[in-house]
Amino acid sequence: MIDPFGRTISYLRLSVTDRCDLRCTYCMPARMTFLPRAEVLGLAELDRLAAAFIRKGVRKLRLTGGEPLVRKEVMALVGGLSRFLKDGALDELTLTTNGTRLAHFAEQLAAFGVRRVNVSLDSLDSEAYARITRGGLLDEVVAGIDAAIGAGIAVKVNAVALRGDNLDDLVGLAEWAHKRGAELTVIEVMPMGPVEAERIDQHVPMSEVRRRFERRWTLTDLARRTGGPARYVRTDEGGTIGFITPLSRNFCDSCNRVRVTCTGELYMCLGQEARADLRTPLRASADDALLDAAIDEAIGRKPKGHDFVIRAGVRPAVARHMSVTGG
Numbered sequence: 001m002i003d004p005f006g007r008t009i010s011y012l013r014l015s016v017t018d019r020c021d022l023r024c025t026y027c028m029p030a031r032m033t034f035l036p037r038a039e040v041l042g043l044a045e046l047d048r049l050a051a052a053f054i055r056k057g058v059r060k061l062r063l064t065g066g067e068p069l070v071r072k073e074v075m076a077l078v079g080g081l082s083r084f085l086k087d088g089a090l091d092e093l094t095l096t097t098n099g100t101r102l103a104h105f106a107e108q109l110a111a112f113g114v115r116r117v118n119v120s121l122d123s124l125d126s127e128a129y130a131r132i133t134r135g136g137l138l139d140e141v142v143a144g145i146d147a148a149i150g151a152g153i154a155v156k157v158n159a160v161a162l163r164g165d166n167l168d169d170l171v172g173l174a175e176w177a178h179k180r181g182a183e184l185t186v187i188e189v190m191p192m193g194p195v196e197a198e199r200i201d202q203h204v205p206m207s208e209v210r211r212r213f214e215r216r217w218t219l220t221d222l223a224r225r226t227g228g229p230a231r232y233v234r235t236d237e238g239g240t241i242g243f244i245t246p247l248s249r250n251f252c253d254s255c256n257r258v259r260v261t262c263t264g265e266l267y268m269c270l271g272q273e274a275r276a277d278l279r280t281p282l283r284a285s286a287d288d289a290l291l292d293a294a295i296d297e298a299i300g301r302k303p304k305g306h307d308f309v310i311r312a313g314v315r316p317a318v319a320r321h322m323s324v325t326g327g
Contacts, residue, residue: 012058016068050081117156123169159173
């Protein structure tokens with residue numbers, strides 16, 4: 001799949017649910033309204049969608065949510081998709097999780113060929129973590145990370161930099177991750193969907209975050225690219241830190257990914273409203289001719305980049321919450 005700007009689309013992020021067992025302050029409002037279950041695709045439909053994209057050249061598949069591990073029978077989906085790892089059609093099957101249920105599923109994930117997971121963790125201070133997640137238990141996430149590492153799964157810890165919440169915790173979080181052989185990636189808050197907080201009050205430019213790490217370590221920029229938006233550095237002690245900068249440094253020129261929601265909507269860009277309905281063609285025919293045509297048409301409309309901006313009094317760039325689109 002080649003988009004209008006010559007970028008090869010080889011990475012699919014597939015949401016299996018919009019539901020989550022946390023209510024992070026930067027992600028959603030405290031009283032989040034989730035989709036009716038009847039609108040969510042079945043596991044067989046999600047498998048069929050993934051198979052269509054893999055047939056069209058996707059080599060990396062990430063399962064997302066909401067929180068993917070709250071979806072009932074999600075391991076049946078992971079197990080089914082693992083066939084593409086076995087036959088070489090897929091290079092990587094992975095997921096993004098908040099870690100609360102990872103301890104329970106780590107061994108199964110490893111058995112199905114998952115070799116890497118991203119775990120959202122914004123602070124190692126239990127009170128700060130509970131405040132940011134609105135009631136989350138830090139010990140559950142730490143246990144999940146340790147279980148994944150113990151099962152042979154590489155872990156990348158994702159932290160959203162939040163002014164007034166966790167800036168003083170990020171260096172310690174990096175040290176903690178590196179001691180476990182994990183990486184840390186820090187992300188600028190994204191203006192997606194209304195939340196109680198003002199985005200301008202939450203936002204921290206990544207240049208400011210980097211200076212905090214530079215007080216602790218000498219950082220060396222790495223040429224490493226993983227197919228995602230992160231830019232990586234290595235500390236003088238050997239640890240790796242990634243920076244994702246949706247606002248202060250646009251990364252759209254190398255975008256190779258698209259997202260499909262749990263209702264079958266294909267979003268060609270996280271920060272744009274352009275989308276395509278895949279549920280209708282999926283359900284209209286037992287073969288994939290209509291589905292393939294819908295995917296091809298949508299890729300032909302992939303935007304050049306997003307329009308994220310954070311200013312006082314400016315509404316979010318897109319009305320949907322991150323949990324709807326899928327990470």
